[in-house]
Every structure is written in C-alpha cells, then in structure tokens.
Amino acid sequence: xKKNPIENLNKTFDSRVRLxxxxxxxVNEEINFNDxxxxxxxxxxxxxSHIRALEESGYIKINKGFMGRxxxxxxxxxxxxxxxxxxxxxxxxxxxxxxx
Amino acid sequence: xxxxxxxxxTLQDIKKMMERSSRFISxxxxxxxxxxxxxxAGAWFANNVIKDEYHADDIATMTNGNESLSLNDWLNxxxxxxxxxxxxxxxxxxxxxxxxxxxxxxxxxxxxxxRRLMINVAIPMVxxxxxLFALMQNKIYGFIAPGCLIFYGLALLNASKYTLYxxxxxxxxxxxxxxxxxWFIGYGIYFWALGFGVxxxxxxxxxxxxxxx
Numbered sequence: 001x002k003k004n005p006i007e008n009l010n011k012t013f014d015s016r017v018r019l020x021x022x023x024x025x026x027v028n029e030e031i032n033f034n035d036x037x038x039x040x041x042x043x044x045x046x047x048x049s050h051i052r053a054l055e056e057s058g059y060i061k062i063n064k065g066f067m068g069r070x071x072x073x074x075x076x077x078x079x080x081x082x083x084x085x086x087x088x089x090x091x092x093x094x095x096x097x098x099x100x
Numbered sequence: 101x102x103x104x105x106x107x108x109x110t111l112q113d114i115k116k117m118m119e120r121s122s123r124f125i126s127x128x129x130x131x132x133x134x135x136x137x138x139x140x141a142g143a144w145f146a147n148n149v150i151k152d153e154y155h156a157d158d159i160a161t162m163t164n165g166n167e168s169l170s171l172n173d174w175l176n177x178x179x180x181x182x183x184x185x186x187x188x189x190x191x192x193x194x195x196x197x198x199x200x201x202x203x204x205x206x207x208x209x210x211x212x213x214x215r216r217l218m219i220n221v222a223i224p225m226v227x228x229x230x231x232l233f234a235l236m237q238n239k240i241y242g243f244i245a246p247g248c249l250i251f252y253g254l255a256l257l258n259a260s261k262y263t264l265y266x267x268x269x270x271x272x273x274x275x276x277x278x279x280x281x282x283w284f285i286g287y288g289i290y291f292w293a294l295g296f297g298v299x300x301x302x303x304x305x306x307x308x309x310x311x312x313x
Binding site for chain 1: 107108110111113114115117118120121122207208211212
C-alpha cells in the first residue's frame with residue numbers, strides 16, 4: 001500500500017500566517033517585517049509569534065540591519081526551510097490527486 | 101476536514117501569496133488606455149507640426165547652421181516640447197489610475213515590488229534615451245521612432261517579470277512594430293502612433309476587461 005500523503009504534511013506549516021510567510025520567502029530573497037505584515041494582513045504580535053516559530057524550526061533566518069537610523073529587520077528562507085516547504089507542497093498536491 | 105484546510109484552497113492561497121509578494125499587480129488597464137490616448141493626441145499634434153513646418157529630415161534647421169544643439173534649441177523646438185508634454189501627461193495619468201486601483205485592492209503602491217518594477221523598466225529606458233539622443237545629435241532622425249518602439253518594448257519585456265505577465269504580449273508587439281519600422285523610414289510617426297497609442301489602448305482595454313470589471 002502507498003504511504004498516506006498526509007504523513008508528509010508538515011505540522012509547522014499548519015497555519016495561514018506561516019504558509020504566507022513561507023510562500024513570500026520562497027519567491028523573494030528577503031522581505032522586511034512591514035512588507036510581510038501588509039502582505040499577510042495580520043497584527044504585529046501574531047506575525048512575530050509565527051516568525052519566531054519558523055525561526056526556531058530553522059526554516060527562516062533573521063537579519064537585523066539599519067536603513068538610515070531605523071532598524072530594518074529582514075527575513076529570508078533557509079535551505080532547510082525551502083526543502084521542507086517543497087515537501088509540504090508536494091504532499092498537498094498528492095492529496096489533491098488522490099482525492100480525485 | 102473543513103473547507104479552509106482543503107489542500108486545493110491552501111495551494112491557491114500559496115500561489116496568490118507568491119504572486120502578490122513578487123509582482124506589482126496593481127497596474128491598471130485604465131493606465132494603459134490613458135497613456136494610449138495621450139500618445140495619439142501627441143502624435144496628432146506632432147504630425148501637424150511636421151506637415152506644416154518640416155520635411156522628415158529637416159529638423160536640422162534647428163541648429164541655425166551650428167554643428168551642435170544647445171539646450172535652448174531643444175526647449176524651443178516644438179516637437180521636443182510635444183514629446184515632453186505627451187510623456188509627462190501619460191506618466192501622470194497612468195500613475196493616477198494605478199494609484200487608484202492599488203487603493204481599491206489594498207496593496208501598497210510604493211513597496212518592494214513597485215521599486216523592483218521601476219528599476220527594471222528604467223534601465224532599458226535610460227539606455228534607449230541615451231541612444232536616441234546620440235541619434236538626434238548625429239541627425240539620424242529616421243531611426244528615432246523605431247528606436248523608441250524597440251527600447252520601450254525591451255523595457256516592457258523586462259517589466260513582465262515583475263508585474264502582470266500579459267504585458268509580455270504588449271512588449272513583443274512593440275518590438276515587432278519597431279523592427280518593421282526600420283524598413284519604412286519616414287513613416288515613423290504612424291508607427292509611433294500605432295505602437296504607443298493603439299497598442300496601449302488595446303492592451304489597457306483587455307486588461308481592464310479581464311481584471312477590473
């Protein structure tokens with residue numbers, strides 16, 4: 001019997017906000033906090049907690065820098081993050097195919 | 101499994117998020133139509149000037165016998181003024197419609213995406229501008245219209261990676277028109293009106309129809 005594709009779904013990506021963060025970071029080198037917030041349309045606190053969770057899993061990295069005097073924190077996906085996200089996407093696709 | 105977690109919806113969400121974060125999607129079709137109308141008006145005025153005062157290769161009279169053109173000669177030339185007015189009017193109107201649309205779709209006008217789009221359009225446009233300026237300095241006026249079309253087409257080709265993909269078709273049409281024009285020197289104003297006027301209006305209408313109705 002084939003393996004159930006649900007097993008390949010990644011629990012870490014089990015939230016709209018985290019999916020949003022990862023999707024955006026897959027197609028952009030780096031994005032700052034405000035752009036992410038605007039994109040996903042969540043509150044600061046909500047976004048920050050999801051970012052922390054993704055960082056703790058090692059899927060994204062945080063780079064603090066300066067833009068003039070203001071701090072500018074940018075986020076980017078790690079190699080592990082990209083790989084995990086791709087596996088998650090493939091599992092989703094498999095689920096759609098097998099549901100047909 | 102509830103509807104929100106359905107894998108198909110999730111995948112669609114992901115796709116939307118990738119598009120929204122990497123492309124400038126607020127570009128309004130109305131901007132294209134407005135730019136096209138400006139271009140047609142500009143071409144009409146320019147055509148009157150050309151008919152009344154010049155023959156196709158007679159802009160050389162601007163120099164009053166001098167070898168190079170001073171800045172004043174440029175500003176006093178009616179064609180140059182028409183071109184500048186047309187460009188500014190088209191730019192301002194396009195901006196207004198796109199600004200209006202981005203307000204409605206709730207996307208930032210000036211974000212990372214817009215910045216990336218502007219830079220990638222600006223590079224081929226500036227190179228084209230310098231090239232056309234050099235053509236004018238050497239009094240090769242016949243190649244200005246095809247040059248405009250080709251460089252603008254290339255700028256749009258570059259833009260298609262950072263905004264609505266369909267702009268690629270507009271870009272290809274502009275380039276093709278510019279290339280054909282290379283063998284019809286002297287009819288530049290008609291090609292110019294076709295490329296910057298008619299094509300913009302067609303493109304704008306299609307995009308408006310598809311995304312904004």
